[in-house]
Amino acid sequence: MSCQVIHTERAPAAIGPYSQAVKAGDWLFVSGQIGLHPETGELVSNDLTGQAGQALENLSQIVTAAGCRLTDVVAVDVYLTEMGQFAAFNELYQQVFSNHRPARAVVEVSALPKGALIEIKCIAHLH
16 A cells, blocks of 8 residues: 655644655545644644634645545544643534534643644545
8 A cells, every 4th residue: 555645835844753644545644733823833822722723724724635625534533731621622623523523532631742732633534
């Protein structure tokens, strides 16, 4: 099976030795996205709502660059530094994914790159 690296300028460049996403067969694996602005590479805000909105936008741009839509996403993993923010994140997540309901996990972690409050990654199925 061949793999294809996916990259778009509409999402932040990787901040380490990894790709924004990789297509492998009929699957797209999107690396964890934090709330970085694509042009500045800096967090867009100090609050969860701003960072989560940008992280979801970054994820969406990468999925689109691979020729998919958010409705092609089958699984989402979310990492929060404070589980007390779960309800606020869930509200924003529902606005973005609407009636589409991918499998999902949300876990609390002690820290994320660049001091981010949230990181989101996903897997999509290409067709």
